[in-house]
Amino acid sequence: MKFSIQINEGPYQHQASDSAYQFAKAAIAAGHEIFRVFFYHDGVNNASRFTMPPQDDRNVINQWAELDIKNADGEPELVVCIAAALRRGMLDESEASKNGIEGNNIHPAFRISGLGQLIEAGIQSDRLVVFGD
């Protein structure tokens, strides 16, 4: 079965990203497909490549990156909402240069895109599961 996941809460804030990750892992282990993970609202903070938790703590961002969710064209299907991201200072290379800002912080396993991607995930997937506050 095709699953998509929506995450509305940042990492280390409460539990949404961890729960969603455990759910995604269990779904994959059961032979299901994760079509897309959509990071919305404060959930966009799950995509920061500058995240540096203490060594004895899990790295929520790398955990997502290691799941390596991609489509048939090899593009990441860890999708960050562009409006929510730009508001919170989360930029990829193209958005940074477009806005004349030096540096960018979106992890390469993620990509920035629009809300249409969430709607599409809802249409294309058999199930859409929401985690958040």
Place this chain on the structure above:
Amino acid sequence: MLHTVNKSSFERNSLQSCLNTIDNTSVILLIEDGVISAANNANSPMLADLASQGRVYALKGDVDARGISSKVADNIQLVDYAGFVDLVVEHGTPVSWV
């Protein structure tokens, strides 16, 4: 339909809103702080009634993490993440009460 509740009923009224809304075929899965409501002293007669019909589940990892494994109310069924996935497969896209 499957409903997930992720906040304790001592913190928010999302469980009560869920209980007031669901139809008589729905099932509830308590996750994260929502599992606090699975404790046998959480006092929700409506939840207990649903549990007696086998319609209430709680995520085991979250129950264990909060130290209430020995206090889970009668008839509430514990599931792991694989069980969570199975519930979503069986009942369809869940309503997430947050």
